[in-house]
Amino acid sequence: MPSTNKTDIDSRLQHFYKERSCLWKLLTGLFLFLLTVWSYVENERKKQPSPSFLSWHRVERQNSSNSSSPTGINSEESQIQISSFYSEFGISLDAYSRLQQAVYWPEPDRSITDVSMSTSPAHTTFIIENLKESYQIGEELFVTVHAKNFENKSKSYGGDFFQAKLFWSVTKASVFGEVVDLLNGSYSVRFLLPWDGEAQVAVRLIHSSEAVQVLKRHRDTDSDRVYFNGYYEGPGPNKTRLRETMTCNVKWDKNGLERMGTGDCCCEYNDPRTQETWRCKRPKSLPCSALVYHSMGGYRNRLTSEEKMLITCHFATQTTTKCLKDKHIYMMGDSTTRQWFEFFVKAVPNLKQMNLHVQYQSGPLIAVDVENNIYLHWRAHGVPLRTLKTAVADLHYISNEIDDQAGGPHTVFIINLGPHFTTYPLDFYTHRVLRIRKAVLALLQRAPDTTVIIKTVNTGYKDIFGSDWYSLQLNRVLHWAFQDVGVYILDVWQMTACHYSKENIHPGPVIIKNEIDILLSFICPD
Numbered sequence: 392m393p394s395t396n397k398t399d400i401d402s403r404l405q406h407f408y409k410e411r412s413c414l415w416k417l418l419t420g421l422f423l424f425l426l427t428v429w430s431y432v433e434n435e436r437k438k439q440p441s442p443s444f445l446s447w448h449r450v451e452r453q454n455s456s457n458s459s460s461p462t463g464i465n466s467e468e469s470q471i472q473i474s475s476f477y478s479e480f481g482i483s484l485d486a487y488s489r490l491q492q493a494v495y496w497p498e499p500d501r502s503i504t505d506v507s508m509s510t511s512p513a514h515t516t517f518i519i520e521n522l523k524e525s526y527q528i529g530e531e532l533f534v535t536v537h538a539k540n541f542e543n544k545s546k547s548y549g550g551d552f553f554q555a556k557l558f559w560s561v562t563k564a565s566v567f568g569e570v571v572d573l574l575n576g577s578y579s580v581r582f583l584l585p586w587d588g589e590a591q592v593a594v595r596l597i598h599s600s601e602a603v604q605v606l607k608r609h610r611d612t613d614s615d616r617v618y619f620n621g622y623y624e625g626p627g628p629n630k631t632r633l634r635e636t637m638t639c640n641v642k643w644d645k646n647g648l649e650r651m652g653t654g655d656c657c658c659e660y661n662d663p664r665t666q667e668t669w670r671c672k673r674p675k676s677l678p679c680s681a682l683v684y685h686s687m688g689g690y691r692n693r694l695t696s697e698e699k700m701l702i703t704c705h706f707a708t709q710t711t712t713k714c715l716k717d718k719h720i721y722m723m724g725d726s727t728t729r730q731w732f733e734f735f736v737k738a739v740p741n742l743k744q745m746n747l748h749v750q751y752q753s754g755p756l757i758a759v760d761v762e763n764n765i766y767l768h769w770r771a772h773g774v775p776l777r778t779l780k781t782a783v784a785d786l787h788y789i790s791n792e793i794d795d796q797a798g799g800p801h802t803v804f805i806i807n808l809g810p811h812f813t814t815y816p817l818d819f820y821t822h823r824v825l826r827i828r829k830a831v832l833a834l835l836q837r838a839p840d841t842t843v844i845i846k847t848v849n850t851g852y853k854d855i856f857g858s859d860w861y862s863l864q865l866n867r868v869l870h871w872a873f874q875d876v877g878v879y880i881l882d883v884w885q886m887t888a889c890h891y892s893k894e895n896i897h898p899g900p901v902i903i904k905n906e907i908d909i910l911l912s913f914i915c916p917d
């Protein structure tokens with residue numbers, strides 16, 4: 392492997408590192424990074440020395456919780472949750488424990504009393520098992536990662552969040568490795584070797600197990616770290632118009648959301664169909680019914696992003712038009728599906744976007760191609776939604792929208808949700824997803840030939856408001872909820888997790904194109 396390639400990768404990492412350092416200051420220093428490079432050549436192998444790397448950290452002492460059982464279904468609280476899963480969604484105790492297993496994440500088996508106990512990317516190493524001179528395409532490659540702490544001592548418990556990729560920067564090819572936590576400080580990574588030629592292995596420590604605990608704790612206690620505004624408007628004295636802006640959020644009786652207050656503090660908006668309640672501080676002079684607009688309020692901290700991915704085949708524009716002909720494509724979700732909307736508007740020649748005079752960030756957005764009878768629709772999912780000021784009445788829950796559509800062979804639903812839910816307890820998201828599942832099941836019952844595509848959450852967030860660890864957990868919920876429903880799951884995780892392009896919560900054009908290619912293969916399988 393020519394050394395220039397290694398240099399290139401190093402400098403890219405330097406760049407990531409810069410972004411990162413300004414962002415984790417408030418949280419922990421446990422965000423660390425590991426890269427070791429190895430190359431294999433068909434006939435000739437040279438071992439590269441590990442590049443030095445960038446460790447930067449700050450201390451946050453934390454109490455480790457010593458309670459949670461792997462299935463987490465023993466507490467009274469959980470029992471209540473489970474009975475609602477059962478009575479409302481028909482999810483059995485067995486299915487629920489499978490979910491708990493899927494989202495289970497190992498944690499330190501002791502109290503973390505000093506940051507030096509956390510995993511140090513500088514001391515952590517990996518080795519390639521049974522390294523050979525050359526490999527065949529399709530062969531497996533195993534890598535073992537040994538985690539060590541800042542005192543250079545081997546770690547004896549698991550829970551570190553590693554990402555591993557096999558890549559070759561010359562051809563911009565990369566694949567994601569499957570990391571298995573051996574729970575004793577070692578991790579096994581499996582790669583399938585998919586191409587001819589050279590490759591490098593990179594293993595990144597995304598979060599140490601200690602940092603994961605911090606993320607988890609914030610998710611479970613600190614859900615108001617993203618908050619929202621409700622804009623009240625109504626007639627005042629002397630023909631004036633009164634305006635009040637109040638703080639709003641999901642109603643949930645713990646995780647910090649209870650801090651908004653109790654009883655008379657707030658206006659509550661219960662959706663009779665989803666049974667979800669949205670809550671705003673009660674305005675001083677206007678009634679609760681005067682709520683007109685919604686927007687993101689703010690973060691009680693800071694946020695940034697980054698990311699990557701993979702290559703597949705490409706559809707030409709001709710094919711895109713043909714594939715979409717006579718289709719009503721109904722996309723609901725967040726800005727990552729809005730990127731798809733934008734892609735289609737650009738890629739399909741006759742598809743013209745209309746101006747509906749709405750807040751662009753939340754929609755609804757519409758584009759039509761009258762000649763080919765294509766109707767493309769995007770709207771944001773219901774609250775919680777981090778958006779600029781938008782009309783509350785335009786924010787619809789996905790399950791309600793599905794309930795209100797006939798469906799049929801010309802209808803394609805594309806659904807995604809995740810990043811706006813990272814600050815809430817997992818059960819809140821699970822409820823939301825199960826409600827959508829229920830609506831999809833009913834849809835497929837009345838119109839079995841409807842196409843439904845679920846897009847998973849991509850990588851890209853690396854902070855306390857949204858981390859890849861949160862997203863990974865949300866994806867496990869999505870996979871669990873939709874595995875037996877007869878929908879397509881477009882798993883963008885891998886695509887966004889190991890691409891060569893700069894990390895970003897909003898993937899670059901190459902990634903969008905690749906995602907759309909897969910999407911089209913679902914809509915037009917032949």
Ligand SMILES: *[C@@H]1O[C@H](CO)[C@@H](O)[C@H](O)[C@H]1NC(C)=O
Nearest residue numbers: 451452453454455456457502
């Ligand atoms: C750790 O937990 C104990 C008992 O729950 C509590 O009294 C203490 O304040 C906690 N320490 C920190 C730093 O949170």
Ligand SMILES: *[C@@H]1O[C@H](CO)[C@@H](O)[C@H](O)[C@H]1NC(C)=O
Nearest residue numbers: 455456457458459500501502
């Ligand atoms: C775990 O916490 C409980 C109290 O919640 C305490 O009684 C117990 O000793 C703790 N166990 C360990 C191993 O720290």
Ligand SMILES: *[C@@H]1O[C@H](CO)[C@@H](O)[C@H](O)[C@H]1NC(C)=O
Nearest residue numbers: 513514515539542543544545
């Ligand atoms: C950490 O320990 C290993 C042996 O276990 C040693 O080879 C290595 O040099 C040590 N690293 C540092 C930075 O001290």
Ligand SMILES: *[C@@H]1O[C@H](CO)[C@@H](O)[C@H](O)[C@H]1NC(C)=O
Nearest residue numbers: 537545573574575576577578
């Ligand atoms: C960790 O566990 C794996 C599987 O149980 C075992 O093969 C390995 O030797 C263990 N590693 C250490 C360092 O104990």
Ligand SMILES: *[C@@H]1O[C@H](CO)[C@@H](O)[C@H](O)[C@H]1NC(C)=O
Nearest residue numbers: 626627628629630631632633
């Ligand atoms: C209404 O407007 C009139 C004239 O502008 C003013 O004199 C009066 O004080 C106002 N009343 C109130 C309640 O503001």
